[in-house]
Structure formats: C-alpha cells, structure tokens
Amino acid sequence: MNNIVIIGLQWGDEGKGKVVDYLSENADVVVRFQGGNNAGHTIVIDDEVYKLNLLPSAVLRAGKISIIGNGVALDPYALISEIESLKIKRMNIDPHNLMISESCPLVLSVHKEKEKLFENLNKNYKIGTTNKGIGPCYEDKVGRRAIRLCDLEDADELNKRLDTLLNYHNTIRKGLSCRVIKKEKILREIKEIAEKILPYRKPVWKILGNLVKEGKKIIFEGAQGTFLDIDHGTYPFVTSSNTIVSQAMTGSGLSSNAYVIGVVKAYTTRVGNGPFPTEQKNEIGNSLFTIGKELGTVSNRKRRCGWLDAVLVRQAVQLSGVSGIVLTKLDVLDSLDKIKICTGYQYSGKMYDYLSASHSIQEELEPIYEEFPGWKKSTRGEKLAEKLPINLVKYIRRVEELVGIPIHLISTGPKREDIIKLKDFEFSEGVFVSY
Ligand code: GDP
Ligand code: IMO
Numbered sequence: 001m002n003n004i005v006i007i008g009l010q011w012g013d014e015g016k017g018k019v020v021d022y023l024s025e026n027a028d029v030v031v032r033f034q035g036g037n038n039a040g041h042t043i044v045i046d047d048e049v050y051k052l053n054l055l056p057s058a059v060l061r062a063g064k065i066s067i068i069g070n071g072v073a074l075d076p077y078a079l080i081s082e083i084e085s086l087k088i089k090r091m092n093i094d095p096h097n098l099m100i101s102e103s104c105p106l107v108l109s110v111h112k113e114k115e116k117l118f119e120n121l122n123k124n125y126k127i128g129t130t131n132k133g134i135g136p137c138y139e140d141k142v143g144r145r146a147i148r149l150c151d152l153e154d155a156d157e158l159n160k161r162l163d164t165l166l167n168y169h170n171t172i173r174k175g176l177s178c179r180v181i182k183k184e185k186i187l188r189e190i191k192e193i194a195e196k197i198l199p200y201r202k203p204v205w206k207i208l209g210n211l212v213k214e215g216k217k218i219i220f221e222g223a224q225g226t227f228l229d230i231d232h233g234t235y236p237f238v239t240s241s242n243t244i245v246s247q248a249m250t251g252s253g254l255s256s257n258a259y260v261i262g263v264v265k266a267y268t269t270r271v272g273n274g275p276f277p278t279e280q281k282n283e284i285g286n287s288l289f290t291i292g293k294e295l296g297t298v299s300n301r302k303r304r305c306g307w308l309d310a311v312l313v314r315q316a317v318q319l320s321g322v323s324g325i326v327l328t329k330l331d332v333l334d335s336l337d338k339i340k341i342c343t344g345y346q347y348s349g350k351m352y353d354y355l356s357a358s359h360s361i362q363e364e365l366e367p368i369y370e371e372f373p374g375w376k377k378s379t380r381g382e383k384l385a386e387k388l389p390i391n392l393v394k395y396i397r398r399v400e401e402l403v404g405i406p407i408h409l410i411s412t413g414p415k416r417e418d419i420i421k422l423k424d425f426e427f428s429e430g431v432f433v434s435y
C-alpha cells in the first residue's frame, strides 16, 4: 500500500501538520481533501515556525508535489497570501509543485458575511467558528449554487452563476434588513484574484490516477478531527465537512486503498464551543494550557484542555479503520504527579462505552477515569525509545490496550526531529510495516 491517510482522532490540533511533515520525507505527494483555511497546521524546522492553513504540509520539502483536492473549501485570497508569505521565506511554490482541483468551491466575501450574521443571530447554539466562511461555502456547494475554481475562466458562466448565488444571499439579507450585495462588487473581487489562482487549476482526480500508476507514494492530510466531523462529530458543534477517512477519497477523486494513521494528543483539547466530557476547568486544565502552549493556530483563542478520552479515540479508530496511532505532546505531561485516562462514561445511572449522538447526553456524561503515576522526568526532545521513563511506557501501552491498535510513533516536542519510532514498527519506503 503506497498511500497513507493521516487524520485527527479528537477535536483537531492533534499535531497532524508535524506528522505529515515528518512522514512526507519518504513520500512524493501530499493531498488536502477537506476543510479550508479554518485549519492551522504547525511545523517547526530549525527554530522557524511555519503555520499552514490551506497548503499541504509537503510544500516545505523540496521536490514534493502538493495537491488541493475538490473537497477543500478554497479561499483564493487566503491561498495566494499564504503562497506569497512562503515565497518571502524562499519556498518554491508554482504550478509544477502545487495543483488545485478545478472543482473546488470558492470561499467569497459573501460567505464570511453570512457566517458573522448567523453566529450573531444564533442564541442557543453559538458554534464559535473560525470565521473563515467555511460553513456557508459548503452550504452553497451542497445547495448547487457555489462558484467553483473552473468558473473563473468562463465569463458568461460566471455571470450566470453569480446571479444564482446572489439571488439566494440577497433574499436572506433583505429578510434581515441588511444591505444587498452588488454583483459588480463580487465580480471585481474575483477579477483581482482570477489570474493569480487559475494557473494552479488542474483535473486533480486524473493527475492523482496517473501518479498512482507511476507508483508514487501519496499522503492524504486531514484537517480538523473526528469529533468535528459533520456526520460523526458533536453536532451541531462541528465543522461543515467530513473529517474521517472516507472523505480522503471523495475529496480528492482518487479511489484507492490506504493505510490509515490517526494522530492523538496525549491529552485532549477543543477550540470553540461544544461538549467536552473530560475538560478540566481547574489547575490541571491550566497546566496543560500553559505547558502545551494551547493557543489556537488560526484564531488565537485559548484551547480548552482536559484528560485523554480513550472512549472517543476508540470510536474514532472504528469510524476510520485506523491501523496505527501517532501519540503527540507526551512531553506536556512530564511534570504531572498523576495522569488520568477516561475509559467510559456514566449517565443517568447507566454505563456508556461510546459517545452518544445526543447533544444533551454528551453534555451530561460523567467520565470514569483510570489513574496513573506520572513519570516526573523531562522527555522533551527525547529521540531514543530506550530512554523513556518506565511510567511513560506503561501509559502508552495502556493507551494501546484501551483503543485496540498500536502506537507507531510518539512525538516529544514541536520540532521536526522530536519523534520516536517505537520498536515494533518501521516506516519503510513510504509504507508502514509491522514485524
Ligand atoms: P494540527 O492542526 O493537528 O496540525 O496541530 P496544530 O499545529 O494546530 O497544534 C499542535 C501544536 O502542538 C503546534 O503548536 C505544534 O508545534 C505543537 N506540537 C506538535 N507536536 C508536539 C509535541 O510532541 N510536543 C509539544 N510540546 N508540542 C508539539
Ligand atoms: P486543524 O486542522 C481545531 C473548530 C472551530 C469551531 C468548529 C467550527 O488545525 O486541526 P468552522 O470555522 O470550521 O466552521 O468552525 O470547528 N475548528 C477547529 N478546531 N482545529 C481545527 O483545524 C479546526 N477547524 C475548525 O473552532 O469550534
């Protein structure tokens, strides 16, 4: 199997960017297949911090191909500014190494305006979105009125499509007594960006098919996390795309088998509102926030922090057929006296071994914890498995038992090289093998 899908198994920010960057050394192509610039993937190379939003994490390695698939909500202005900021840092990004699906729906100013309007109106379920217009863009995609990248090349088509799009948005805006949006304004905005973005336009599904035939190794880079999935997450406190493995195929147009790797933070974080059974609104939560530097990459909001929830991770493993885990940010637990893992929930006198779909149950779950002694030793930047403290090894072995699959790699710091391969696994020739 030449393909690997990397997805988050919690509420995002598990460290996917770092893992994709590490594994892409042995790959040829990295593909984004959902989400948009609501994602923030951090990669630290030689003390330089890169925060990628729309660009696949391979752009930082010379000679790799980066692909943005049809499942991505593409903000063309954000993308061009991301490309320009990387060019200043001497990264080479051009249509030879970056290709964007011509079917990508575009995020336009109307989407950001709609998101703001409705977050303000929504009294009971304020999601706390990233305000990037991602949800409204996907609404228009499913409503069959989105402007897609390919439409920018055809003035007549664009004109007609804009009529349909603005008819919808302006009807809503009039109902809310907001000023209507003029077609000329949007056309002007689109003209500004079209010639910069169109050179990247490609039939990505076809190119991916050829890359597979050539035997290239492809990594699919997930954004967000399993419990932000529109179908399987903590609805309505979710993002507007599918974040689980099946979206890698739908969102790229490639039908192929893949090895699925889940990225799990050694504790849990969540940005924005919504249920979070193991949240610690206390000294523990504060320590995780401070030591883990848990500030949102995109919106700079404080991430809520709590204990690792093995029930959630086990559920995510099943939903995506995950074969192996990369456990990140273990070093953040170094100084704790005691460490807890949630192994089940109690609700209304009953035991639950899964997260119910019901929002009201999710909010009321009482976690059941197993407690472990801490290792009280710095592991930050550790690169040798044999130097890991025994209590840490016991902790990761117990996580493996609880979620039912092996941990392949552990991450001990933000830097590219802060990673340990566990001994039973090898990432060889771009493919994971166990022995
Ligand atoms: P992503 O969205 O899943 O790519 O994750 P983010 O980049 O939003 O958040 C992860 C944060 O943790 C980033 O600041 C990373 O630099 C940092 N990070 C990743 N792995 C580790 C680790 O093992 N230890 C520590 N201390 N920080 C890490
Ligand atoms: P990465 O890829 C963490 C959250 C937002 C909000 C909800 C909906 O960096 O892991 P949206 O703007 O998508 O409509 O917001 O989803 N969210 C993320 N949280 N990491 C992310 O991406 C996220 N992308 C969206 O905070 O709660």
Ligand code: MG
Pocket (backbone or CB within 6 Å): 012, 013, 014, 039, 040, 041, 042, 297
């Ligand atoms: Mg992030």
